[in-house]
Amino acid sequence: MTQDLDLSNFWMPFTANRQYKAAPRLLVSAKGMYYTSHDGRRILDGTGGLWCVNAGHCRDEIVAAIQQAAATLDFAPTFQMGHPLVFEAATKLAQITPAGMDRIFFTNSGSEAVDTALKIALAYHRARGEGQRNRFIGRERGYHGVGFGGISVGGIATNRKAFSGALLPAVDHLQHTHNLEHNAFSRGQPAWGAHLADELERLVTLHYASTIAAVIVEPMAGSTGVLIPPQGYLERLRAICDKHGLVLIFDEVISGFGRLGSAFAAQKFGVMPDIMTLAKAVNNASVPMGAVAVRRAIHDTVVDAGPANAIEFFHGYTYSGHALAAAAACATLDLYKREGTFERAAAMSPAFEDAAHSLKGTRHVIDVRNLGLVAGVELAPREGKPGTRAYEAFIKCYEKGVLVRVTGDILAISPPLIVDAAQIARIFGTVGEVLGTVE
Numbered sequence: 425m426t427q428d429l430d431l432s433n434f435w436m437p438f439t440a441n442r443q444y445k446a447a448p449r450l451l452v453s454a455k456g457m458y459y460t461s462h463d464g465r466r467i468l469d470g471t472g473g474l475w476c477v478n479a480g481h482c483r484d485e486i487v488a489a490i491q492q493a494a495a496t497l498d499f500a501p502t503f504q505m506g507h508p509l510v511f512e513a514a515t516k517l518a519q520i521t522p523a524g525m526d527r528i529f530f531t532n533s534g535s536e537a538v539d540t541a542l543k544i545a546l547a548y549h550r551a552r553g554e555g556q557r558n559r560f561i562g563r564e565r566g567y568h569g570v571g572f573g574g575i576s577v578g579g580i581a582t583n584r585k586a587f588s589g590a591l592l593p594a595v596d597h598l599q600h601t602h603n604l605e606h607n608a609f610s611r612g613q614p615a616w617g618a619h620l621a622d623e624l625e626r627l628v629t630l631h632y633a634s635t636i637a638a639v640i641v642e643p644m645a646g647s648t649g650v651l652i653p654p655q656g657y658l659e660r661l662r663a664i665c666d667k668h669g670l671v672l673i674f675d676e677v678i679s680g681f682g683r684l685g686s687a688f689a690a691q692k693f694g695v696m697p698d699i700m701t702l703a704k705a706v707n708n709a710s711v712p713m714g715a716v717a718v719r720r721a722i723h724d725t726v727v728d729a730g731p732a733n734a735i736e737f738f739h740g741y742t743y744s745g746h747a748l749a750a751a752a753a754c755a756t757l758d759l760y761k762r763e764g765t766f767e768r769a770a771a772m773s774p775a776f777e778d779a780a781h782s783l784k785g786t787r788h789v790i791d792v793r794n795l796g797l798v799a800g801v802e803l804a805p806r807e808g809k810p811g812t813r814a815y816e817a818f819i820k821c822y823e824k825g826v827l828v829r830v831t832g833d834i835l836a837i838s839p840p841l842i843v844d845a846a847q848i849a850r851i852f853g854t855v856g857e858v859l860g861t862v863e
């Protein structure tokens with residue numbers, strides 16, 4: 425199959441294009457926990473696609489909902505118009521977001537959700553008469569997608585480097601919470617590091633609260649290699665934001681929809697943000713969709729600010745709440761509820777944790793960290809060749825029929841939440857076996 429395929433035109437995202445095209449890996453179909461590769465092998469999905477297929481692949485109910493929507497209403501605008509499915513999707517989503525965070529703005533991706541959330545924070549302060557609050561605080565190693573807003577508040581240096589002259593001007597960053605000296609091989613939330621949140625006080629002193637609009641963090645940082653928040657850290661961030669009137673944004677693009685064993689990380693940690701950014705598993709990744717969940721008070725401040733016949737928020741995408749994406753979201757959210765997907769993730773977490781930590785002592789492994797159904801396995805980097813050891817492990821796992829994710833020298837495991845005990849054992853067993861063969 426690959427010999428007939430021209431690979432040259434597609435400029436692949438976040439990929440070493442030349443390396444990939446020299447030895448392509450194509451996935452041609454998927455069902456449940458498995459992909460099928462172009463060479464006819466079954467690949468166990470240890471990554472839920474890209475941390476997004478929480479209910480497992482090609483679920484019949486979601487497929488049927490998309491098919492029906494496509495045949496009934498291909499597209500209807502949501503600017504000055506509407507269609508029933510988008511309102512229904514917002515209502516279903518608002519039933520699982522934290523209490524009071526029930527106003528939903530739809531986007532097409534996590535990146536768009538982040539930029540939308542940043543704009544909502546600015547619009548909120550302006551509507552309150554504090555338009556000078558236009559600074560954002562992000563965090564080192566944070567990933568908030570690839571829009572200019574997202575890379576500005578994001579803290580992954582490689583994602584910023586080429587664009588550094590064009591980033592948002594008023595942004596500062598907290599330091600990240602990763603610390604192997606204190607927290608290596610923590611099970612669940614590490615004990616050390618709550619005090620790192622106090623740095624927000626320092627930044628407030630430096631910039632003045634009156635210039636800061638919002639703080640954005642991933643409650644569990646996924647893309648940078650699974651950084652679990654230290655015990656008490658998010659609580660402190662919340663308290664400092666309250667003290668100074670800062671909007672707290674949780675980027676739950678990965679941590680949402682049961683990944684940590686609750687609907688959202690906010691409920692898992694018992695810390696409520698003001699705005700949450702969502703995407704990926706909102707509709708099991710079946711049609712591109714993102715969303716921003718906003719506290720009602722923030723929404724009302726913006727929406728009630730002007731006359732009723734004036735547009736309140738000059739922002740939106742042609743495909744905000746696209747009918748197919750909305751249909752898929754309704755079917756997915758129903759499925760999560762009916763099957764108890766989030767509860768199942770919580771129930772499987774102890775077995776997942778044990779399997780992950782069984783890698784302690786395996787060659788090259790310098791840390792294992794986990795929460796819910798996500799784990800990071802950090803490898804010692806090769807001298808002068810960062811990332812190559814984990815990349816080789818990723819390729820070898822794939823050759824053995826298990827898909828994991830690689831970021832730097834960290835392997836990230838985040839299977840669909842329908843994963844069973846035998847599949848968990850196979851994923852971590854394969855990683856362990858492969859590490860025995862990687863130099």
Ligand SMILES: Cc1ncc(COP(=O)(O)O)c(C=O)c1O
Nearest residue numbers: 533534535567568569675677678
């Ligand atoms: C926390 C977080 N925010 C934002 C994004 C960007 O989402 P998208 O790739 O859909 O734009 C991601 C993607 O992985 C993410 O993990």
